[in-house]
Amino acid sequence: MSHVFEASHKVGDIVAAFPKAMDIFMKHNIDFCCGGNRPLSQALREQNIDEDKIIDELNKLYDKYREKLNDEIDMKNAPYDELIDYIIRTHHAYLYQQLPILKELVSKILEVHGEHHGQVLSKVHKLFHSLKADLEQHLEKEERDLFPYIRKYQHNPTQENLDKALSLINEIENEHTSAGDILKELRHVTEQYKTPPDACTTFDMTYRKLEEMEADLFKHIHLENNIMFPRLRAEKITH
Ligand SMILES: [Fe+2]
Numbered sequence: 001m002s003h004v005f006e007a008s009h010k011v012g013d014i015v016a017a018f019p020k021a022m023d024i025f026m027k028h029n030i031d032f033c034c035g036g037n038r039p040l041s042q043a044l045r046e047q048n049i050d051e052d053k054i055i056d057e058l059n060k061l062y063d064k065y066r067e068k069l070n071d072e073i074d075m076k077n078a079p080y081d082e083l084i085d086y087i088i089r090t091h092h093a094y095l096y097q098q099l100p101i102l103k104e105l106v107s108k109i110l111e112v113h114g115e116h117h118g119q120v121l122s123k124v125h126k127l128f129h130s131l132k133a134d135l136e137q138h139l140e141k142e143e144r145d146l147f148p149y150i151r152k153y154q155h156n157p158t159q160e161n162l163d164k165a166l167s168l169i170n171e172i173e174n175e176h177t178s179a180g181d182i183l184k185e186l187r188h189v190t191e192q193y194k195t196p197p198d199a200c201t202t203f204d205m206t207y208r209k210l211e212e213m214e215a216d217l218f219k220h221i222h223l224e225n226n227i228m229f230p231r232l233r234a235e236k237i238t239h
Pocket residue numbers: 087091092139142220224
C-alpha cells in the first residue's frame with residue numbers, strides 16, 4: 001500500500017489531491033469544506049475516530065483508484081491527451097505532494113541521527129536535494145512546454161507541431177537519465193534503504209518513502225520514455 005496521505009495533511013488538501021476522499025470523509029462526518037483548513041489528525045480527534053484506520057482506508061482507496069485508472073487507459077493506444085492527463089494526475093501530483101514532505105524528513109533525520117550516521121545521511125540529504133531541484137524544473141518543463149506541444153500536435157497534426165514536440169524529447173530523456181542516476185546513487189549509499197538498528201520511526205519512514213518515490217518515478221519515466229516518446233518519434237505526417 002502506498003503512504004501518500006498522512007494525518008498531518010490538511011483535510012482540504014487531501015480532497016483537492018484526491019476527490020474520492022470525500023466519500024470517506026462523508027461516511028465519517030468529517031467536514032472537508034468549511035473545516036478543510038486543518039490537519040486531518042485534528043478533525044479525527046474531534047470526531048473521536050481512530051487515525052490509523054482512516055489513513056489506512058484513504059491510502060487503500062487511493063491505490064485502488066490508481067490501479068483502476070491504469071487499467072482503464074490502454075496506455076499504448078490512448079490518445080496523447082489522455083496519457084498526459086494520467087501522468088499529471090497521478091505521477092506529477094504524487095511528486096508535488098511528496099517532495100516537500102520528504103524534504104522535511106530528510107533534513108530531520110540528518111539533524112537527529114547525524115551524530116552516528118552523519119556520513120550516509122548527509123549524502124542522502126545532498127542527493128535528495130539535487131533530485132528535488134531537478135525534478136521541480138523537469139515537471140515544469142513538461143507541463144509548460146512539452147505536453148502543450150504534444151496536445152497541439154494531436155489536435156492539429158502538422159509537421160511543424162510534431163517537430164516542436166520532438167525537439168524537446170532528447171533533453172527530457174537526458175533529464176530522466178540524470179534522475180535515474182541520482183536514484184541509483186541513493187539506493188547505493190543507503191545500502192538498499194536499509195536502516196540501522198538504532199533508527200527511529202521517522203528514519204524508517206523516510207527510507208520507506210524514498211523507496212516509494214523511486215518506484216513511482218520508475219513507472220512515471222517508463223510511461224514517458226517507453227510509451228509516449230517512441231510513439232511520437234514514429235508519427236508520420238500523411239498530408
Ligand atoms: Fe513527467
